[in-house]
Amino acid sequence: MTLLSNTNSTRPVAAGLPGSKAIFISAQQDKPAPTAQVVGRKCGFCAWGQCAVASDREASAPREIACTQFTRRRVEKHGSLAREGEKLSYLYSLRFGQMKVIGAEHDLHHVTGFRMPGDLIGLESLATGRHRFRLLALEDSEVCEIPVAALKDAVAQHPGFQKIMLSAFSGALDEAYNRASILSMRSLERRFAAFLLWLSKKYACIGYSSSSFRLLMTRADIGSYLATSIESISRLIARFNVDGATRIRGRTVDILDRPYLEALACGDGKLGDGIPPVLAMR
Amino acid sequence: MTLLSNTNSTRPVAAGLPGSKAIFISAQQDKPAPTAQVVGRKCGFCAWGQCAVASDREASAPREIACTQFTRRRVEKHGSLAREGEKLSYLYSLRFGQMKVIGAEHDLHHVTGFRMPGDLIGLESLATGRHRFRLLALEDSEVCEIPVAALKDAVAQHPGFQKIMLSAFSGALDEAYNRASILSMRSLERRFAAFLLWLSKKYACIGYSSSSFRLLMTRADIGSYLATSIESISRLIARFNVDGATRIRGRTVDILDRPYLEALACGDGKLGDGIPPVLAMR
DNA sequence: CGGTTGGTTGAATGATCTCAACTTGTGTGG
DNA sequence: CCACACAAGTTGAGATCATTCAACCAACCG
Numbered sequence A, B: 001m002t003l004l005s006n007t008n009s010t011r012p013v014a015a016g017l018p019g020s021k022a023i024f025i026s027a028q029q030d031k032p033a034p035t036a037q038v039v040g041r042k043c044g045f046c047a048w049g050q051c052a053v054a055s056d057r058e059a060s061a062p063r064e065i066a067c068t069q070f071t072r073r074r075v076e077k078h079g080s081l082a083r084e085g086e087k088l089s090y091l092y093s094l095r096f097g098q099m100k101v102i103g104a105e106h107d108l109h110h111v112t113g114f115r116m117p118g119d120l121i122g123l124e125s126l127a128t129g130r131h132r133f134r135l136l137a138l139e140d141s142e143v144c145e146i147p148v149a150a151l152k153d154a155v156a157q158h159p160g161f162q163k164i165m166l167s168a169f170s171g172a173l174d175e176a177y178n179r180a181s182i183l184s185m186r187s188l189e190r191r192f193a194a195f196l197l198w199l200s201k202k203y204a205c206i207g208y209s210s211s212s213f214r215l216l217m218t219r220a221d222i223g224s225y226l227a228t229s230i231e232s233i234s235r236l237i238a239r240f241n242v243d244g245a246t247r248i249r250g251r252t253v254d255i256l257d258r259p260y261l262e263a264l265a266c267g268d269g270k271l272g273d274g275i276p277p278v279l280a281m282r
Numbered sequence C: 001c002g003g004t005t006g007g008t009t010g011a012a013t014g015a016t017c018t019c020a021a022c023t024t025g026t027g028t029g030g
Numbered sequence D: 001c002c003a004c005a006c007a008a009g010t011t012g013a014g015a016t017c018a019t020t021c022a023a024c025c026a027a028c029c030g
Helices: A020-027 A046-055 A148-157 A160-183 A188-205 A217-227 A230-242 A258-264 B020-027 B044-056 B148-157 B160-183 B188-204 B219-225 B230-242 B260-264
Strands: A074-077 A080-082 A090-096 A099-103 A110-115 A134-137 A141-147 A210-215 A247-250 A252-255 B074-075 B078-082 B090-096 B099-103 B108-114 B134-137 B141-147 B212-214 B246-249 B252-255
Touching: A046 A099, A074 A080, A099 B090, A110 A160, A110 A217, A110 A258, A148 A160, A148 B160, A148 B212, A160 A188, A160 B148, A160 B160, A188 A210, A188 A217, A188 A252, A188 A258, A217 A230, A230 A247, A258 B074, B074 B078, B090 B148, B108 B160, B134 B188, B148 B160, B148 B188, B160 B188, B188 B212, B188 B230, B188 B252, B188 B260, B230 B246
Parallel strands: none
Antiparallel strands: A074 A141, A080 A134, A090 A141, A099 A110, A099 A134, A210 A252, A247 A252, B074 B141, B078 B134, B090 B141, B099 B108, B099 B134, B212 B252, B246 B252
16 A cells, blocks of 8 residues: 555656557667567566565565556656755666666766666665765666655565565675676776676666677766776777677677687676566566 | 574584673784774674664564574684575674675685674675675684574564664675775775775774774785785885875784875765664664 | 795886877757 | 767877786794
8 A cells, every 4th residue: 555655657757658568669769670679578666566476475465566556757868867965765667778877986977887677776875865876868768766665665564575675685786796896807808898798698688689789878988887998998899899709880789709708707707697686586 | 582583692612702892802812902992892783683672662673682692603713604605594793803705706716895893794695595705704703693584584573674674785785886986996096095994994983993903804805805916005005105195014004194095095085984784773 | 944925026018098189970950 | 951060989109007927025833
C-alpha cells in the first residue's frame, strides 16, 4: 500500500508509451540497427517486485507492484536527471537510454560511471539523502521514479524486499569495485581493454550484441573514466584497430578479437559478470 | 533471540580480555606510543545494537545485544582471517588491529583496501555468500564473529537494523568510491597525498593522532593499493620529506604540512569523511 | 654470522601527457 | 539542402613522469 500511494502514473513529462519496445526503438534513432533488439522488458524495479514475490512466497508481498505504478520521467540527451547535492527524493530505474555519472570529487567534472538500461540509480546517495553525483543523459532516456520514502516502507514491511535491496547494494558495490579494479591496472592498454569488455557485457545483458555496439559517450568521457587523456584514448583506439583487436570508427565499435582483449584485461577479464544490479537476483 | 543464539562467548582462540583498553595496548606492541589512546570503545557491532535501540525506540529491539554475545577471534600478524572463495559464515567487526584486503582480480595479489578498528568486514561478500577477498592481518588483531544467518534474522525482525545495514552498506560503497577516486588521480603525488590523508582521517576516527602514526603496511602494500611500484613510493616519500610536507622515517609518519597535502589531493581532499561504516550513524 | 625481507637510490628506458595543428562530424539557420 | 560554425576526434613532436633493472643499505631472525 505504501508503494502504491503514488498512483498518478502519468505526468506531463512522463506520457510514456504502453509498449516498451516501441519506446526503445524511437529513443535510439541514431543507432544503426543494433544486432539484437530488446523486446518488452519490464523495468528494473518491476523485476524487483516480481522477485520479491517469487523468492519470498509471502502472500502479503505486493504483487501489484508494477512499473506503471511509478511515475516515469523523460530526460533528453544532455539533460540532467540529478545534480550533486540535491535532495534524494527518488531512486531511478533506468528504462531506456544511457547516463553518465559525474563526480565533483577532485576534478569538478570527473566521469565516475555509466548507467545502462535496467540499472538502479542513486543507491550510493541513499544514506546521506543527498545526491552524491550528477547524472547526465547520454541520449534521450526514461526512468521510473521510485520514491525513497515508499521504498523504505516497503522494505520494512515486506521482508522479501530485503533480499532485493541486498542484491541491489551488492551490485552497486560490485560496480564500484570493478571501477577500482580497472583503474588499478597499470597500463592504459589494459584499462581500455577492460573497459571495452565491460561495455560489451553490459550490452549483452540488455539483449544487444556484445561485439557490435555504439559508444554513446565521447572520448573525453572515456578518458575521464579511465583517468587518462583524450589523445591517449584516440591513439589506443588506433593501435587496437591496426592490431586487429577491434574496428572502432567514430563511435561504432566492433570487437574482432575478444580473446586478445581478455588476455590484455588480464586472464579471464574478471570484472564481475556485468549483470545489472536489479536483474542479478533472478 | 535469534541473535542471542550464539551464546558461547569464549572459544579456545577467543579468550578475549574483558577490558578493551588493555587489549589495545598489548596488541600494538610495535607501535611507539601513539599520541592518543583509545579508551574502552565498544566494537562496531555493539554500536550497531545500541543504535538500533536508540533510533528505533522499539521495546522489542535486542537491547541485550552486546559484544560479548559474539565469539571473538584472534588473528595473529600475517595470519589470514579469510581466503577468497571461502564460504561466508560471519561478518567480522574489527575490534583491534589492522587488516589488508587482497583481491585476486588481475594481479593475484592486489591490495584492494585496508581495514581499521571499528570497520565491518565482509559486506561485499554478503550477496554471493562467498568471500570475495583474502583478509590478512597487518598486526595481531581481534574480531567479533557475527553469524550471517543470525544477522539476517535480526534485520528481518527488527526494523531498526535496516537503517544500520543501510548505513553499513553505504559506508562500504563510500570506501569503494574513495578508492576509485584516489586511483583516478593522474599523478602519483596526488594519489599518495590522498592516501596519507585518508589514513590520517581513519586514525583520527579511532581516537589516534591524525598527524603522527605508524604505517603497518609495507611499501609494497601501499604501492599495490595505489597501483604503482615500490620504488615510486619510496621516492615519493623522499620528496615529501624534503618538501617538508611529511617526516616519514621507516614506518613512522608525521604529517607536517597538511594544507600542502590537501592542496595536492585536490581542493579539500574530498574523500568522504573517513568515518567507519558502523559508527557513521551515531 | 649469514640469510632474508624490507627499504632506498641511481640510471636508462619507455609510456603517457601536453601543446598544437589539423581533420572530421554534427547541428543550426538561412 | 547547403553553408557555416562549433564540437569531437585524430595525429605529431617534445617534454615529463613513472617503471624497470640494478646495486646497495638496514633491520631482523634463526
